[in-house]
Amino acid sequence: MTTHIDIAFVGGGNMAGALIEGLLKRGVPAKRLHVIDVNGDTRSRWRELGLSVASEPDEELSRHHVWVLAVKPQQLADVVQQCKPFLTPLNLVLSIAAGISLSSLSHWLGTLTDPWPLVVRAMPNTPALVEKGMTGLAAGSELSAEHRSHAQNIMSAVGDVIWVESDDMIDAVTAVSGSGPAYVFRFIEAMMDGARTLGLDDVQAKQLTLATLAGATELAAQSVEPVSVLRERVTSKGGTTQAALDVMHTKGFGDIVQKAMKAAYDRAGELSREFGEQPQKK
Numbered sequence: 001m002t003t004h005i006d007i008a009f010v011g012g013g014n015m016a017g018a019l020i021e022g023l024l025k026r027g028v029p030a031k032r033l034h035v036i037d038v039n040g041d042t043r044s045r046w047r048e049l050g051l052s053v054a055s056e057p058d059e060e061l062s063r064h065h066v067w068v069l070a071v072k073p074q075q076l077a078d079v080v081q082q083c084k085p086f087l088t089p090l091n092l093v094l095s096i097a098a099g100i101s102l103s104s105l106s107h108w109l110g111t112l113t114d115p116w117p118l119v120v121r122a123m124p125n126t127p128a129l130v131e132k133g134m135t136g137l138a139a140g141s142e143l144s145a146e147h148r149s150h151a152q153n154i155m156s157a158v159g160d161v162i163w164v165e166s167d168d169m170i171d172a173v174t175a176v177s178g179s180g181p182a183y184v185f186r187f188i189e190a191m192m193d194g195a196r197t198l199g200l201d202d203v204q205a206k207q208l209t210l211a212t213l214a215g216a217t218e219l220a221a222q223s224v225e226p227v228s229v230l231r232e233r234v235t236s237k238g239g240t241t242q243a244a245l246d247v248m249h250t251k252g253f254g255d256i257v258q259k260a261m262k263a264a265y266d267r268a269g270e271l272s273r274e275f276g277e278q279p280q281k282k
């Protein structure tokens with residue numbers, strides 16, 4: 001775990017908060033963490049836990065090895081310009097802002113002709129709030145193994161981490177795990193609605209649905225066999241499961257899911273281009 005470096009969070013909202021809490025639980029001293037946030041209540045919360053805080057970037061930012069940019073995408077260009085005067089040659093910048101490409105980040109932090117090389121782009125998801133997150137990371141080829149380790153250790157404080165090769169693959173991560181919790185929540189809603197339609201009450205519908213989903217997911221995670229084999233083992237020819245799966249097949253369930261994910265992927269690319277076109281402030 002990254003316990004020997006100083007980390008500054010630019011933005012102290014939900015995702016930053018989950019990361020901070022995860023790092024503290026894993027032994028990172030509070031004195032090594034710094035939070036910049038305009039919200040006074042947010043600053044008070046972290047100050048009470050022993051972190052240093054500020055309402056805007058200042059010299060304190062220069063003393064932290066890693067900057068975690070945790071603001072809304074539409075705010076990031078302005079925030080980068082506020083932080084840039086305090087950038088030192090050793091700073092690693094880790095962005096968890098959706099839709100901002102590595103190219104845009106490196107150019108905003110550096111210049112068009114001399115982009116900043118120490119940049120990592122992360123795509124976490126909301127289960128990070130309960131330390132069950134899944135994060136995709138991407139960086140330029142020039143990033144050192146040490147810097148990669150720092151970024152991975154920070155994001156693994158709230159769950160699993162994978163590295164991908166490019167912004168395009170981060171868009172794919174967005175379509176799978178970034179937006180994925182919403183797909184799962186929608187499926188849960190549909191199963192609970194179906195359970196109530198069959199006569200079960202709200203408590204029973206929720207308990208049965210969530211326990212089934214959790215159990216099936218854990219079985220798939222622990223099994224060395226393909227998920228398709230697990231599905232086939234539940235499905236007796238002419239039985240109840242087969243009847244249900246036949247309806248899903250007829251309605252194009254698999255095709256719907258793939259088209260939905262492709263729409264998310266396409267939109268991620270659109271947002272990257274939209275946000276990346278923001279002018280660099282002087």
